[in-house]
Amino acid sequence: MDIDVVNPADGSVLATVPLTSAAQVASLAADAGRVFRSGVWAGLAPRERAAAMLRLAGLMERDADVLARLDSEDAGKPITEAREGDIPGAIESIRWFAEAADKLAGAAPSTAPGVLAYTTREPFGVVAAILPWNYPLAMAAWKIGPALVAGNCLILKPADATPRSVLHVATLALEAGIPAGVLTVATGDGPTTGAALAADPRIGALSFTGSTATGRAILEASARSNLKRVSLEMGGKAPHVVMPDALALGDALIDGITEEAFLTAGQNCTAGSRVLVHESIHDEVVVRLAAAASALVIGDPANAETQVGPVIDDAAADRILVAIASAVERGAVAVAGGREVPVLPRGRYLAPTILAGVDPADPILTTEIFGPVMTVQAFATREEAIAMANAVDYGLHAAVWTQSLDDALALARGIEAGTVSVGAYSEGDMTVPFGGWKQSGFGGAEKSLAAFDQWTRVKTVWIQRP
Structure with missing residues (x-):
C-alpha cells in the first residue's frame, strides 16, 4: 500500500511512498540490530563517526536548495522560510553534534581504597524517532545528530505528509560513507508504522515529536512491550x-x-x-x-x-x-x-x-x-x-x-x-536544551549536550581488589 504526498498549496500529488507495515518494521529493526552488533558504526572511534557526520552536513549544504524545495512543497512552508531558516538550522544541527562526538564523558567518582569505579555512556543499539510534519528536516536533524553520533542505528519515521526531505538525507548519508542500516527511513502512518515502532521490543529508545494524544499511545505501547526509553515533545500554548x-x-x-x-x-x-x-x-x-x-x-x-x-x-x-x-x-x-x-x-x-x-x-x-x-x-x-x-x-x-x-x-x-x-522570540541556539513541561512533554531535551541523554545509557563499572 502506498501513501500520496500532497502539496498543501494546491492539492496536487507530489509523490507516493510506501506504507511500512508492522512486519516490515520488525524486519528493519532486526537488520539495524545486526548492523549495530557488527561494529561498523558503533565500533568506530568517535572522531571517525564525527568525520562521516560532517561529510553528511556538507552534502546537505550542497543540496540545500533541493531540501528547501522538498520541505516547502510537502509542508506548504514559504520557500524563504525553508531556505533561510529550516534547512540551515538542520545543517547546523548535524555539524554541532558531529563536533560534540568526543565530548561524551563518563565519571570516576572517589570511592573506598582498593576500589576503582567509573561510568560510561553507551548507545542503546537500535533506536527510533517519529517526526512531525511542520518542520520535517529541522526536527529530523535534532534526532539524527545525537542518535548517530552516540553510535546508535536509527530508524526514522517522517510524517506521512512530509517524507521527501528525510528520504533525500538518507541517500546523502550513504554518500557520506555512513554504513547502510545506520540511518533507515520507514515511511508510513501513525496507526501502522508509528505504532509498530513504539511496540517493537528491539528498539531501546524512541523520541517523538507530535500531538499529546499520540504521545500517550506511545507511552502505553512502551509499557506493554520492552519499557523502551521514551522522550516526548508535544503540544504547546505559548x-x-x-x-x-x-x-x-x-x-x-x-x-x-x-x-x-x-x-x-x-x-x-x-x-x-x-x-x-x-x-x-x-x-x-x-x-x-x-x-x-x-x-x-x-x-x-x-x-x-x-x-x-x-x-x-x-x-x-x-x-x-x-x-x-x-x-x-x-x-x-x-x-x-x-x-x-x-x-x-x-x-x-x-x-x-x-x-x-x-x-x-x-x-x-x-x-x-x-x-x-x-x-x-x-x-x-x-x-x-x-x-x-x-x-x-x-x-x-x-x-x-x-x-x-x-x-x-x-x-x-x-x-x-x-x-x-x-526580549525576543527564541528557543535558543544549539548550545541550550529545548524540551517541555507538563503535557508538552518529558523524558529528555533536544539540542545541546543534554540531547545525548535520550540516546545513551549509563553503565557503572566497579573494580574491587580481591
Whole structure:
C-alpha cells in the first residue's frame, strides 16, 4: 500500500511512498540490530563517526536548495522560510553534534581504597524517532545528530505528509560513507508504522515529536512491550507576557510577537498564540498587532515574498475556522483576519487572525489551535500575568517583554515552561536544551549536550581488589 504526498498549496500529488507495515518494521529493526552488533558504526572511534557526520552536513549544504524545495512543497512552508531558516538550522544541527562526538564523558567518582569505579555512556543499539510534519528536516536533524553520533542505528519515521526531505538525507548519508542500516527511513502512518515502532521490543529508545494524544499511545505501547526509553515533545500554548514598559522596545516587540504567532502559518508547537498585555497598554498593542498581522503576505509558498502559506490540509482548515467562529459567537472580536483567503485552487489559506475580547471561559484560550490564530488578553498585575500564563495544560515555551530585570526574573521563574525567552522570540541556539513541561512533554531535551541523554545509557563499572 502506498501513501500520496500532497502539496498543501494546491492539492496536487507530489509523490507516493510506501506504507511500512508492522512486519516490515520488525524486519528493519532486526537488520539495524545486526548492523549495530557488527561494529561498523558503533565500533568506530568517535572522531571517525564525527568525520562521516560532517561529510553528511556538507552534502546537505550542497543540496540545500533541493531540501528547501522538498520541505516547502510537502509542508506548504514559504520557500524563504525553508531556505533561510529550516534547512540551515538542520545543517547546523548535524555539524554541532558531529563536533560534540568526543565530548561524551563518563565519571570516576572517589570511592573506598582498593576500589576503582567509573561510568560510561553507551548507545542503546537500535533506536527510533517519529517526526512531525511542520518542520520535517529541522526536527529530523535534532534526532539524527545525537542518535548517530552516540553510535546508535536509527530508524526514522517522517510524517506521512512530509517524507521527501528525510528520504533525500538518507541517500546523502550513504554518500557520506555512513554504513547502510545506520540511518533507515520507514515511511508510513501513525496507526501502522508509528505504532509498530513504539511496540517493537528491539528498539531501546524512541523520541517523538507530535500531538499529546499520540504521545500517550506511545507511552502505553512502551509499557506493554520492552519499557523502551521514551522522550516526548508535544503540544504547546505559548504565552507572551507584555509588561507596561515593553512599548519602549519598539518594532522588536510587535515584530517578535507577530513572527512567533504566525510563522509556519501558526502550525508550530511554540507559536505564541496567547498574548497577555498589561491593561495600561492593551489597546495600543492590539492596534499595532492587528496592523502587523494584516500586512503579512499570504500567498503561494513557492513565491519568495510569501510570509504565510496554506495550512496543512482541509481538516486543519475546517477545525481552525470553527474555533474562530465559535469564539466570535461568544463575543470575541476579530481585529485582524478571521477568514479564508483565495490563493490557489484546492489550497486552504487562512488570514492571520487576532481575537480580542475573548470570553475567559472560551476553549480557544486553552486548546492548541495549531493555526494562524492569536488571542489578546489584558492583565493588571505581574502575579495575574503568571497565573494566566500557567492556566493551560502545556508548558513548552513562553516569551516575556520588559526592560525591567526584576520583572524578567520573576516572570521567568514563575512561568511553567521549558524555555522562557526575554526580549525576543527564541528557543535558543544549539548550545541550550529545548524540551517541555507538563503535557508538552518529558523524558529528555533536544539540542545541546543534554540531547545525548535520550540516546545513551549509563553503565557503572566497579573494580574491587580481591
